[in-house]
Amino acid sequence: xxxxxxxxxxxxxxxxxxxxxxxxxxxxxxxxxxxxxxxxxxxxxxxxxxxxxxxxxxxxxxxxxxxxxxxxxxxxxxxxxxxxxxxxxxxxxxxxxxxxxxxxxxxxxxxxxxxxxxxxxxxxxxxxxxxxxxxxxxxxxxxxxxxxxxxxxxxxxxxxxxxxxxxxxxxxxxxxxxxxxxxxxxxxxxxxxxxxxxxxxxxxxxxxxxxxxxxxxxxxxxxxxxxxxxxxxxxxxxxxxxxxxxxxxxxxxxxxxxxxxxxxxxxxxxxxxxxxxxxxxxxxxxxxxxxxxxxxxxxxxxxxxxxxxxxxxxxxxxxxxxxxxxxxxxxxxxxxxxxxxxxxxxxxxxxxxxxxxxxxxxxxxxxxxxxxxxxxxxxxxxxxxxxxxxxxxxxxxxxxxxxxxxxxxxxxxxxxxxxxxxxxxxxxxxxxxxxxxxxxxxxxxxxxxxxxxxxxxxxxxxxxxxxxxxxxxxxxxxxxxxxxxxxxxxxxxxxxxxxxxxxxxxxxxxxxxxxxxxxxxxxxxxxxxxxxxxxxxxxxxxxxxxxxxxxxxxxxxxxxxxxxxxxxxxxxxxxxxxxxxxxx
Numbered sequence: 012x013x014x015x016x017x018x019x020x021x022x023x024x025x026x027x028x029x030x031x032x033x034x035x036x037x038x039x040x041x042x043x044x045x046x047x048x049x050x051x052x053x054x055x056x057x058x059x060x061x062x063x064x065x066x067x068x069x070x071x072x073x074x075x076x077x078x079x080x081x082x083x084x085x086x087x088x089x090x091x092x093x094x095x096x097x098x099x100x101x102x103x104x105x106x107x108x109x110x111x112x113x114x115x116x117x118x119x120x121x122x123x124x125x126x127x128x129x130x131x132x133x134x135x136x137x138x139x140x141x142x143x144x145x146x147x148x149x150x151x152x153x154x155x156x157x158x159x160x161x162x163x164x165x166x167x168x169x170x171x172x173x174x175x176x177x178x179x180x181x182x183x184x185x186x187x188x189x190x191x192x193x194x195x196x197x198x199x200x201x202x203x204x205x206x207x208x209x210x211x212x213x214x215x216x217x218x219x220x221x222x223x224x225x226x227x228x229x230x231x232x233x234x235x236x237x238x239x240x241x242x243x244x245x246x247x248x249x250x251x252x253x254x255x256x257x258x259x260x261x262x263x264x265x266x267x268x269x270x271x272x273x274x275x276x277x278x279x280x281x282x283x284x285x286x287x288x289x290x291x292x293x294x295x296x297x298x299x300x301x302x303x304x305x306x307x308x309x310x311x312x313x314x315x316x317x318x319x320x321x322x323x324x325x326x327x328x329x330x331x332x333x334x335x336x337x338x339x340x341x342x343x344x345x346x347x348x349x350x351x352x353x354x355x356x357x358x359x360x361x362x363x364x365x366x367x368x369x370x371x372x373x374x375x376x377x378x379x380x381x382x383x384x385x386x387x388x389x390x391x392x393x394x395x396x397x398x399x400x401x402x403x404x405x406x407x408x409x410x411x412x413x414x415x416x417x418x419x420x421x422x423x424x425x426x427x428x429x430x431x432x433x434x435x436x437x438x439x440x441x442x443x444x445x446x447x448x449x450x451x452x453x454x455x456x457x458x459x460x461x462x463x464x465x466x467x468x469x470x471x472x473x474x475x476x477x478x479x480x481x482x483x484x485x486x487x488x489x490x491x492x493x494x495x496x497x498x499x500x501x502x503x504x505x506x507x508x509x510x511x512x513x514x515x516x517x518x519x520x521x522x523x524x525x526x527x528x529x530x531x532x533x534x535x536x537x538x539x540x541x542x543x544x545x546x547x548x549x550x551x552x553x554x555x556x557x558x559x560x561x562x563x564x565x566x567x568x569x570x571x572x573x574x575x576x577x578x579x580x581x582x583x584x585x586x587x588x589x590x591x592x593x594x595x
Contacts, residue, residue: 024448024449024450025342025446025447025448025450026445026446026447026448027342027343027345027360027361027362027445027446027447027448028362028444028445029362029363029364029365029443029444029445030365044207047204047207048156051154051156051159051200051204052154052156056154056203057153057154059199059203060196060199060200062195062196062199063195064188064191064192064194064195064196065191065194065195065228065229066191067191067229068172068175068179068191068227068228069226069227069228069229069280069281070226070227070277070280070281071172071173071175071176071227071280072169072172072173072223072227072273072274072276072277072279072280073173073273073276073279073280074125074128074169074170074173074174074273074276075269075272075273075276075326075327075330076125076269076273076326077125077129077326078124078125078126078127078128078129079125079126079129080126080129080130082123082126083126083127083128083129083130083136084130086100086123086126086127086139086143087127087130087132087135087136087139089101091103091118091123091143093113093114093117093118093123094111094113094114094117094405095111095405096110096111096114098110098114098118100139100142100143103143103146104150105118105119105146105147105150105151105158106150106151106155106157106158111405113405115157116163118147119147119151119157119158119160119163119167120163120166120167120170121144121147121166121167121170121171121174122166122170123143124140124170124171124173124174124177124178125170125174127139127140127174127177128174128177136177137177137178137180137181140174140177140178141178141181141186144178144190145186145189148189148190148193152193154200159197159200161200161201161204161205161207161208161213161214161217162208162212162213162214162216162217163216164197164200164201164204164217164220165201165205165216165217165218165219165220165221166216166220167197167220168194168197168198168201168220168221168223168224169219169220169223169270169273169274171190171194172194172223172224172227172277173273173276178190179191194224194228195228197220197224198221198224198225198228198231198234201217201220201221201224202221202234202237204217205217205218205220205221205238205241206218206241209367210245210248210249210367210368211249211258211367211368212249212258212263212266212267212270214241214245215242215245215246215249215267215270216270218238218241218242218245219238219242219270219271219273219274221234221237221238221241222234222235222238222239222242222274222277223273223274223277225237225238226277226278226280226281227277227280227281239286239288242288243288246288246292249267250264250267250292250295250296251295251341251343251344252295252341252343253295253299253338253340253341253342253343253344254295254296254297254298254299254300254302254338254341254344255299255340255341255343255344255345255346256296256299256300256344257364257368258314258364258368258369258372259313259314259344259345259346259361259363259364259369259372260313260314260315260316260364260369260371260372260396261300261303261310261311261313261314261316261319262315262316262317262319262394262396262397263316264296264299264300265300265319265323265324265327265397266397267296268293268296268297268300268327268331269326269327271289271292271293271296272289272293272327272330272331274289275289275290290331290332293327293330293331293332293333294331294332294333296331297327297328297331297333297336298333298336298337298338299338299340299341299344299346300319300324300327301324301328301335301336301337301338302337302338302339302340302346302348303346303348303357304321304324304337304355305355305357305380305381305382305387306353306354306355306382306383306384306385306386307321307382307385307386307387308320308321308324308385309321309324309563310324311357311380311390311391312391312392312393312394312414312561313346313359313373313375313391313394314363314364314369314371314372314373314375314394315369315371315372315373315394315395315396315415315437316371316394316396316397317393317394317395317396317397317561317563317565318393318394318561318562318563319397319563320563342448344361345359345360345361345362345446346358346359346360346361347360347448347450347459349457349459349478349480350457350480350484351456351457351480351481351482351483351484352483352484352485353383353384353484354381354382354383354480354484354485354487354592355381355382356379356380356381356478356480356487357379357380357381358377358378358379358459358461358476358478359375359376359377359378359379359420360376360377360446360448360459360461361376361446362376362443362444362445362446362463363376363431363439363442363443364439366438366439366440369438369439370436370437370438371395371396371415371437371438372415372431372438372439373391373394373414373415373416373419373420374415374416374417374420374429374430374431374432374433374439374442374443374465375391375417375419375420375422375430376417376422376430376431376443376446376463376465377422377423377446377461377463377474377476378391378420378421378422379421379422379478380421381487381590382516383534383538383540383592384536384538386516386518386519386534386535386536386538387516387517387519388515388516388519388532388534388540388590389421389513389514389515389516389590390421390514390515390516390517390560391419391420391421391514392413392414392419392420392514392558392559392560392561393414393419393559393560393561393562394414394561395410395411395414395561395565405565406561406565410561411437412433412437414561415433415437416429416433417429417430417431418510418512419514420512420514421512421513421514422476422511422512423474423476423491423493423509423510423511423512424509424510424511424512425466425470425472425474425493425507425508425509425579426470426507426508426509427508427510428466428469429442429465430442430443430463430465430466430474431443431465441468442465443463443464443465444464445463445464446461446462446463447461447462448460448461449461454482455479455481455482456479456480456481456482457479457480458477458478458479459476459477459478459479460475460476460477460478461475461476461477462474462475462476462494464496467496467497470505470507470582471495471496471505471582472493472494472495472496472507472579472582472583473493473494473495473496474491474492474493474494475490475491475492475493475494476489476490476491476492477489477490477491477492484592485591485592486589486590486591486592487589487590487591488587488588488589489587489588489589489590490585490586490587490588491511491584491586491588492583492584492585492586493509493579493582493583493584493585494582494583495581495582495583505582506578506579506580506581506582507578507579508576508577508578509576509577509578509579509584510574510575510576511544511574511575511576511586511588512572512573512574512575513542513572513573513574514558514560514570514572515532515558515570515571515572515573516534516560516570517535517560517562517568517570518534518535518568518570519532519533519534519535519570519571520532520533520571521533521542521555521571521573523553523555524543527552527553528543528544528545528551528553529541529542529543529544529553530542530553530555530573531593532590538592538594539592539593539594540590540591540592540593541589541590541591541592541593542573542588542589542590543588543589543591544575544586544587544588545586545587545588546577546584546585546586546587547585547586547587548580548583548584548585549577549578549580549584550577551575551576551577551584551586552575552576552577553573553574553575553576554573554574554576555571555572555573555574556571556572556574557569557570557571557572558570558571558572575588
């Protein structure tokens with residue numbers, strides 16, 4: 012797909028604060044959720060779920076996400092594979108002990124229907140799908156806390172409705188009736204549970220499934236109206252005014268875009284137009300997501316999410332009214348895009364997400380990624396959520412934990428500690444609470460000045476990064492500073508070691524210069540960039556160390572990183588560096 016020029020850069024000043032901070036769900040909220048789960052397992056809730064079941068569906072919405080034909084082939088061969096786990100269908104137990112959570116969520120959400128729907132042998136695919144559906148219905152006819160989780164139930168409804176020709180074409184009336192009854196029962200369960208989920212992508216999945224069921228099951232007008240009202244309240248909170256996702260994780264933005272496209276297809280399947288909330292949200296969401304692309308057409312790994320490949324971005328762009336429009340970022344999202352010539356720079360200039368909205372954030376504030384044409388020059392090390400190959404084995408827990416750290420990002424690290432604390436469960440604790448930002452466009456190029464307070468309480472210092480991308484894109488000049496914080500924090504006075512890291516893209520090799528304060532970077536295509544660094548207020552050393560990069564399929568690439576090391580003097584350090592292209 013051809014690329015549209017990004018929206019023109021705008022001067023901006025912003026003061027971004029971490030709303031909600033490191034507080035997750037309250038004890039009361041967790042107790043209430045546990046109590047509701049127990050109530051759903053009672054005979055009283057079972058009575059509430061009883062009712063008439065439909066004889067047919069009114070339409071079939073189009074699933075915007077294509078399946079994986081290789082996974083479908085393996086299902087036809089008798090193996091259900093996801094997240095590195097293989098379950099043999101002949102003796103399949105969906106609730107078997109020891110199965111990975113990611114596999115269970117995929118299986119209970121019926122997302123394997125996509126992989127079967129893409130198979131050329133429709134008869135074999137239909138038989139396999141019906142057999143799996145029947146096995147699932149036999150196992151989970153009554154409420155189960157894991158299988159009937161509201162977000163998974165919403166996805167299961169969408170999958171069942173969108174792939175009805177695959178699973179409802181049987182001449183076995185007992186099977187058809189059981190499945191249609193289950194669809195109606197799940198809808199009644201969501202009537203009571205969807206709006207009780209915490210604000211986030213999970214609630215959107217539950218409400219979208221409920222809305223689609225209200226549209227496509229006869230007599231569901233009231234259900235659809237209530238679900239739509241819930242979405243109209245939720246979506247403005249999930250998608251910020253500039254189109255950024257509140258969790259600050261691009262893979263969440265992609266998942267929400269696909270979800271909205273799927274749900275909007277429900278009224279279209281019965282000849283009606285989708286409510287404006289779907290198109291309006293996508294018009295903000297998709298350009299902002301595409302604005303995070305580097306020159307290779309991929310979105311980098313930010314806040315736990317894996318790299319997003321260009322095919323997925325093109326897929327949502329083709330269906331969104333905004334098409335291939337790019338947005339440079341804004342004061343709410345915290346991500347900013349600088350671009351000139353062949354160079355693209357994406358900067359995370361916002362505080363990390365609150366613990367209520369994300370359980371997989373990264374401590375990478377002020378990190379940046381950079382590309383020269385279709386080659387990544389500077390990058391972060393990667394992420395684990397939403398890996399492209401569903402059959403790939405999950406990354407090792409130690410690696411996942413390492414990818415979250417500040418050191419795994421192209422930014423400055425003080426005393427080898429994270430700018431925001433990372434708890435054992437992966438959620439983010441105290442740290443960066445405020446980011447100050449200035450963005451300017453001048454004759455010399457595009458200028459960004461941002462600072463964060465992640466080390467203020469611990470070490471009494473503020474970290475600042477300044478970037479200037481030349482008008483022709485041939486040079487990126489940077490300055491990274493450590494400055495004394497507010498006087499009330501100076502009781503924590505003490506000089507600390509620091510490391511300024513630049514993780515190189517896959518295939519980029521680094522050769523040190525003779526003076527020890529620079530390196531020549533050579534891309535796989537042979538393009539040369541010269542890196543130079545100097546310190547204004549003391550000494551610093553440059554080293555070239557090993558690193559890694561995890562691509563969107565979960566493959567590990569051995570790479571290199573440039574590390575500028577030193578120690579603060581009187582709580583300060585001032586590092587000037589530049590990346591300059593040699594030749595054209």
